[in-house]
Amino acid sequence: MSQSILIIGAKSDISKEIAKIYASHGYNLILSGRKITELEDFADELKRLKVNVELRELDITQTDTFEDFISDLKTYPTGIIMCVGFNPPNSEVTHDQEKLMEVMNVNYSGPVIFINTIKKSFKSGFIIGISSVAGERGRRKNYIYGSAKSAFSTYLSGLRQELNKKNINVITVHPGFVKTKMTDNIKTIGLLTTTPDRVAMDIFKGQQSYKDIIYTRFYWRYIMIIIKIIPESLFKKLDL
Template sequence: MSGETVLILGATSAIAERFARLRAADGDRLLLVGRDAGRLDAIATDLKARGADPATATLALDLAAPAEGFAAAFAAMTAALGGHVDVVLVAYGQLGDAAVTTADADPAAVVDLLTVNMTSACAWASVAAAHMERRGRGTIAAIGSVAGDRGRRSNYVYGAAKGGLALFMEGLAHRFAGTAVRVVTVKPGFVDTPMTAGMAKGGPLWATPDAVAADIDRAIAKGRPVLYTPWFWRIIMTIIRALPRPIFNRMKI
């Protein structure tokens, strides 16, 4: 995998930054995309010190609504990486707040949360798929969530967005089955990152960004279509999905 070109959308997220460090150690050429130009530049400088290709670069962009459109923006990113992309990681997202799931939730806030977490992410995966289909190879990975496996009262808008993204990625994987284009859906559980700053943390269910990033790196290398990280979330979510609705409805989750 050494010397690949890697596009990271949402590169300032904790998980994405740790993933980028792993790819830097392989000497990869990275393009880091996000909204905070200063933070992106600082990360790029650090990655080059860790072994990333000197051509590693940054691009400040609103990923949920690129002004030039998704296809044109992706074409510019491809050009910045030398004309081709080996790996795309869609790593941005927004958890939202409890008000989005109340009876008087602002519909605009609901739409914004769905746009950030699902529709824009699907659009990036789609344009990446078109590029890789032309090349005949490559990997598209997107970070979803175990929250997308079953709708829960506490975060069903976020969960619906991540569930929709997972279904889109599943269809994309089916489309490319038997080819050299790989599609990886990542489903983390609780991860200690700034996005979860408002949640009580600690205990065996919580993972570090480093551990999740390492799992993602291995899943991409192996072309695993679905990654639950840490691994035990696959078991937990299998149980939760199997619960009869009367029992599930009594749970305060």
């Protein structure tokens, strides 16, 4: 039986690479996001791989639309990939309450409410949440975004325990720096910055081998071990 994957935030640079990989392995796709018709040409390209591609409009902050979105799905997905994200400069967010709410809603409350709604009818398969290494320790430069990602990772950890009995694999992805629209205006460390296609491949391989937690690239696991053991008394003085 052919399997289908629902990607939320499908216009993201990382999502598009994920979509290409799953399509090349024969998975049908439901691509969702805001102004999703912008993906029509991309969907046509994927269809050349002989898979079905459906485009569905979804704003992850419009939580009252989720029930209808889910009940209107023509095919029920075997995998869900939550790839939405919003990471404006922290200096802007701390002075703008509306933007602050949007960061929390896009990175945490919207994804949690969506997954909580769809999981009721989820019988088997996998749920992938794209979190971030930014959620592992708060930094001056992005702690609003980081704290929302941290909360999302905690949610996924609990969900993993809950759904383990049902054989549903819940995967938390912690990307480090990735060259995408999101990081266009952020100073990243060149050597540690990877590309969306490599992240997508790490996610695909991790999912196929039933991983629980994926750091991408792999070296971020070790970087974060070091970052997390720095004593708070020293960490607060660093300009990271």
